[in-house]
Amino acid sequence: MTIAADRLGEDPSTPTLTALLAERAAQSPDGEFLRFGDRSWTFGEIDAWTSRLAHRLIETDGVEPGDRVAVMLPNVVQWPVVWLAALKAGAVAVPVNAKYQQADLAFVLKDSGARLVFTDHDHLRLVHGVANPGAVRVVDIADDGSARFPASAPDVAVAADTLANLQYTSGTTGFPKACMLTHDYWVRNGWLCAASTGLGPDDVLLTAQPFSYMDPLWNVAVALTVGAPLAVLPRFSASGFFADVRRHGATFFYVLGSMPTLLLKQPPDPSDRDNSVRMVLCSGIPADLHAALEERWGAPWREVYGMTESGFDLVSSFADPAAVGSGSLGRPVPTKQVRVVAPDGTEVPAGERGELTVKGKPMMTGYWNRPEDTARVLRDGWLHTGDVVVRGDDGEIRIVGRIKDMVRRGGENIASAEVEAALERDPAVVAAAVVAEPDDLMGEEVKAFVQLADGLAAGRSTADSIVQRAGTQLARFKVPRYVEFVDDFPRTPSERVAKPALKERADPGAVYDFGPSRGQSLPDLRVDITRDVAVVTLSRPEKLNALTVATRRRLASLIREFGTGRKARGIVLTGEGRAFSAGEDLGAAPACYDEVKTAFETFHDITRAILETRVPVVAAVNGLAVGGASEITLCCDTRIGTPATEYYQPENRRGLTISNATSVLLPRLVRGRAIRMVLGAHRMDAEEALRIGLLDEIVEPDELVDRAVETVLDWTPPTNTTATHLALLRPRPAEIEEAFAREDLAAREAWESGVYRAGIQSFWTEKGAPAAPDRIDAARG
Structure with a gap:
């Protein structure tokens, strides 16, 4: 029969699968029900076969209501026959993936407590090797032993809330969990699909998924609900799928996952539209392929959303052409409520991301033997799906990802x-x-x-x-x-x-x-991508973020990695704790001139890296910026500080030399005040730095990085010439290299005169701590 769309929210007129099969067999015993390959079976034939097999289960195998019967078979007619027979006996079916090997099978049999396993010749040795002979009986479907039993159903009470299946999830991580699914779950899914689609007895349903998964089972429920035949393929094959659709005269099918994409990737065929398909339901229609799918095969495709745990939750209307390409999951069926919630469980407003939660019927009663998992997923009747979605102002829900994926x-x-x-x-x-x-x-x-x-x-x-x-x-x-x-x-x-x-x-x-050579990872540098901006944080707060040679090399590498414009719209440099950086780590004093040269070269390389980027580089100066670190900020395109920002360049007083093109960069920013900063080692607070132009802005500490990120975003609109302007506004490379050469010469003179070593010693004297004696003694040598 056809279920009118306005009856979508009603309870099914027949409450159990077994009663539904009996009803259909009584009304149309000769109507085709199941089709596998070139053979088919009527409702009457399947009703009689399942009744005989149910008697066998009870009278030969001693199956009692609530006992578990496992089914490990490929897509053959015995699969739905064993399922329906087990339900007639009051048993609980346990679908087993036919691809399972020893460990997976052993887990399912033990976890479910199955008393009986139906399988075929190809799996007999595996099942016998796993099943406990004293506790589990194995039946080969080649001879199910049902022929001698009566064709009338056994007298076993079954109700809507009677457990029908332990439906194991796909188990993509670790061992699977079994959803406890009742007769009402299956009957209601069949009713909801029938009412959503308008399917009737003149339709032909088709499925290609394994029967161990839920889709062919609810397709069986739909076929029983509307009195239509279900054609079952051995497996899904993208290259042969539509040939099978044409061969069976299918008018409806359901696909999911990668199936639509794989189908569309097949070479076009002149017979593509030579089919009888009236409608397609799919979970996960690629939005940008939606129109192409409909155009190629000439039938409307609509989204349906659900899980093993909950069955049908949302569906898109076939009467709504705006659904095509929208990416919408549709709207809740009348028997379901949905909420989009934040991690704390509060509902988020339209337009914001949150987890989709669902409540209503159908719904699993919980996970078998997993009370903690049940409590985690089902909270106050609300199923937490793990899917991240956005609800639009129109009420439509669009999925944006999985919490775990x-x-x-x-x-x-x-x-x-x-x-x-x-x-x-x-x-x-x-x-x-x-x-x-x-x-x-x-x-x-x-x-x-x-x-x-x-x-x-x-x-x-x-x-x-x-x-x-x-x-x-x-x-x-x-x-x-x-x-x-x-x-x-x-x-x-x-x-x-x-x-x-x-x-x-x-x-x-x-x-x-396609990333750069990363070299050694360092704990004193951290990168976070915030709103498409790379935030590089100096993270050695206990040492005021002092920079070693290795850190500087890594910093230059990161700036180059994110400075191409391919991975980020810009770069923000900042520090952790109360200092941006104390500059050169004088705890690792150079012991020879080659080490001095290396130290200078790594500072030079940071300057080159910043000035060669094609994206803005913003210094978020969170605190004290000393020496070489303050010089790094000078290379940046702007500097944003906080009230705690302080600049200090003590090199001259310690007999050291500037090493990062300060001679070029600082005068460009602060003009004549550069002399005072370098030669007078003047400590400059945030207000003074702002007044002379060393800082461009002062914000509160908790706003610093956000403001820096906003600056990058403001300077890099979707269509821009930012890279060209940066190249025009920054110092010329030749000017910088000339400064480097002068600084390197000054550094060598300072080393050879002994002033460099004295400067390092004075640092330790000011600190009131002994110098690193091995290094200083080596330097004296």
């Missing part, structure tokens, strides 16, 4: 799904999977596994082209640093990429790294 790069959360979508828009890419790659500096980096289109070579140049094109769509910090090509992806039964298996596979390929 994220890359935490620096200070930014990157949704893997967003990067994957951008990569899969590339004609060179068939499919992509993005994972987090651990990184000492950034915490995590973005790594993309890519399946290439036929005929393309898997090499660095291809990877570079893909990354470059992705960079035109994504913020710089979201662009993959690593690319690895794969021939195919390991997948879960729900056709999602099994990312742990992908990362841990035994035969990894070449990985192409």
Whole structure:
């Protein structure tokens, strides 16, 4: 029968799957129900077969209500037959992925407490090797032993709230959990799909997912609800899918995950529109491919959202053409409520990101043997989905990522799904999977596994082209640093990429790294990506962020990495604690002139790195900036301070020389006051620095970095000539190199005269602490 759309919110007229099958067999016993390959079975035939098998379960195997019956089979007709027979016996079905090996199977059998396993010849040895012979019976479907039993259903009481399935989740991380699903769960999903689509007895449903997953099971419920046949494919094959659609005369199917993208990547065929499809439901329609999917196969596609835990939650209306390409998940079905919440559980306003939570029917009753997991996910009846969404002003909900499927790069959360979508828009890419790659500096980096289109070579140049094109769509910090090509992806039964298996596979390929050589990671430098701006923090507060040679080298490398404009819109340099930096770390005094030269060169290199960037570099001067550190801020395009900012250049009093082109940069900023700052070692507070132009702005400490980031964003609008202006406004390279040469000569003279060593010794004397004797003695030598 056809369920009118205005009945979507009603309770199903028949409360259990077993009663629904009996009702359909009584009304249309000769109506086609299940089709596998070239064979089909009617409602009457399946009703009789499942009744006989249910009697066998009770009378031969001793199955009692509530006992668990496992099913480990590929997509064959015995799968739904065993399922429905177990339900008629009052048992609980335990679907088992037919691809499981020993450890996975052993876990499911033990966790579920299954008394019986139905399997086939291909899996018999595995099941016998795992099942406890004294506790678990194994039945080969080649002879299920049901023929001699009566075709009438056994007298077993089954109600809407009777447990029907322990439905194990896909288990993409660790061992899976079993959702406890009742008869009402399945019947209600069938009712909701039927009412949402207007399917009727003249339709033909088709499914290609494994029966161990929930989709074919709710398709069975839909077929029982409307009295239509369900054609079942052995597996999903993108290249042969629409040939099967045409062969079976399918009018409706459901796909999810990467399926729509894989289908659209197939070469166009003149017979593409030669099909009977009236409508398609899909979870995760790529928004930018939506129109192309409809145009190519001539049928409307609409989004449906749900989980194993909750079944149908949201659906897009087939009557709404605005849904095409909108990326919307649709609206809640009438039996569901949804909220978008912050981590503290409070509801967020429209336009802000939050976790989608769902309440209502259908819904699992909890996780089997997992009370803590149940309490974590189901709170006051609200299911916390783990999906990050945004609710629009129109009430439509759009998904932006998974809480757990994220890359935490620096200070930014990157949704893997967003990067994957951008990569899969590339004609060179068939499919992509993005994972987090651990990184000492950034915490995590973005790594993309890519399946290439036929005929393309898997090499660095291809990877570079893909990354470059992705960079035109994504913020710089979201662009993959690593690319690895794969021939195919390991997948879960729900056709999602099994990312742990992908990362841990035994035969990894070449990985192409599009980041700079990182060298040794240092704990005294930290990088956070904030709103597409690289915030580089000197993080050695116990030493006032004093700079070693290694730190300066790393700092120059980072400035070059983020200064190209590809990974960030700009750079902010700041310090942690009460100092921006105390400058040169004199606790590591040079012991020879080569070490002095190296120290100077690393300061010079920071200057070059800053002045060569194509993006603005802002100094967020949080406190004391001494010597070489204050000189670093001079290289920046602007300096923003706080009331605690203080500049101090003590080099002249210690017999040291300026080493970062201060002779050029400081006079450009403060004119005649440069002499006083350098030769007089004048300590300058924030107000004075602001008055003479050394600082451009003073803000409160808690606003400093945000203001610096805002400055970068203000100076780099979407279309800009910032890089050209920076090159015009900054000092000429030749002028800087000439200053470096003079400073290097002065440094050598200071070293050879002994003034340099005396300056270092005076520093330790002022500190009231002994100098590092080994280093000073070596210097004297």
